[in-house]
Amino acid sequence: MFSPEGPSLRELAVQALSSVERGYDLLAPKFDHTPFRTPDSVLDAVVRALARIGPFDAGLDLCCGTGAGVGVLMRVCRESVTGVDFSAGMLAVARERTRSAGPRVDWVRGDARALPFGPVFDLAVSFGAFGHFLPRELPGLFAQVHSVLRPGGCFAFPVVAPPPPASRAYWMLLGFDAVMRVRNAVWRPPFVMYYRAFRLGDVRRELEWAGFEVDLQTLPEFGRRPDGSPRVRMVVARRRAT
Numbered sequence: 001m002f003s004p005e006g007p008s009l010r011e012l013a014v015q016a017l018s019s020v021e022r023g024y025d026l027l028a029p030k031f032d033h034t035p036f037r038t039p040d041s042v043l044d045a046v047v048r049a050l051a052r053i054g055p056f057d058a059g060l061d062l063c064c065g066t067g068a069g070v071g072v073l074m075r076v077c078r079e080s081v082t083g084v085d086f087s088a089g090m091l092a093v094a095r096e097r098t099r100s101a102g103p104r105v106d107w108v109r110g111d112a113r114a115l116p117f118g119p120v121f122d123l124a125v126s127f128g129a130f131g132h133f134l135p136r137e138l139p140g141l142f143a144q145v146h147s148v149l150r151p152g153g154c155f156a157f158p159v160v161a162p163p164p165p166a167s168r169a170y171w172m173l174l175g176f177d178a179v180m181r182v183r184n185a186v187w188r189p190p191f192v193m194y195y196r197a198f199r200l201g202d203v204r205r206e207l208e209w210a211g212f213e214v215d216l217q218t219l220p221e222f223g224r225r226p227d228g229s230p231r232v233r234m235v236v237a238r239r240r241a242t
Contacts, residue, residue: 005033019189020132024065025089031066032097038068038127042158042232045219046125049234050076050156056123059103060084060148062112063129067094070105072125080104082121086111113140117148124148124155130198138203142210142237152241155212159200159233161225203235212237 007015007030015023024031031037050056050072057080059073064083073081081103085091091107098105110116112129124145133141145155163169173195184190200216207214215236222232 005030007034016183016191017187018191020191020193021086023191024087028066028087028089028093031090031093032068036128037066038158041221042219043068043072043127045221045232046127046156046158046234047072047075048221049217049219050123050125053154053236054123058082058121058123060117060121060124062124062126062145063132064094064107065090065127065129067098069125069127070094070098072127073123074098074102074105077103077123080106082106082108082117084108084110084112084115113137113144115144115148119148119150119153121149122153124153126155126157130157130203131193131195134192134194135197135202138206139209142207142212146210146212146239149239151239153239155207155235155237155239157235158219159198159203159235161229161231161233162196164225200233200235207235207237211239213240214238 007027011026011030015026018026027034054076056077059077059081061067061069061073061081061083064070064085067083070081070083083091083094083105086109088109091109095107108116149155163173177194177196180191180193184192204214215238217234217236218230219232219234222230224230
């Protein structure tokens with residue numbers, strides 16, 4: 001699962017026993033060599049999908065980490081791109097590794113649950129961060145995103161179909177979530193990371209309650225499951241124009 005440049009088992013253990021913020025500060029230098037980084041194939045597919053619904057001027061990468069999503073925005077936004085994350089370590093790596101030959105790029109340390117912006121963005125994206133939010137936090141999170149988008153702006157992110165119950169991946173994710181719940185019950189500070197808590201039906205309902213109009217777009221590059229459903233979708237939640 002990890003390349004030789006990735007973190008050691010000991011480093012992962014120390015991260016897992018830290019807070020989310022401190023854990024990612026520690027992981028930041030090696031994060032891009034882990035399976036936690038969104039694959040380039042997904043990033044490229046999202047770029048193609050966004051290009052079909054643009055153009056966009058100003059973009060926001062929510063929970064930007066080391067900047068993979070900022071790279072997406074740099075390819076579809078014409079004027080400016082902003083990455084926001086609460087980990088100083090991740091932002092430091094992002095600044096070092098991201099070079100802009102196009103739109104201006106700004107890096108902001110902040111909490112996605114209390115964004116320090118007005119309605120100045122045409123597009124917001126996020127990749128792989130939602131497992132760090134408990135289900136009860138989604139209404140507030142989506143309200144924050146809604147508040148920083150201009151009328152007609154959109155919030156887009158990919159969602160991978162959950163593995164079937166008979167698969168090995170299903171039981172691995174179930175086991176991971178169970179271990180995290182036990183860890184958080186007996187150890188402080190908590191480390192919130194639950195792979196199975198972000199369910200598409202619930203997410204769509206919460207987005208609509210936050211004031212978005214929601215569309216689901218298939219990313220055809222990843223094909224379909226045996227039941228005919230897409231393996232990967234892109235959620236496009238648009239703030240109403242009026």
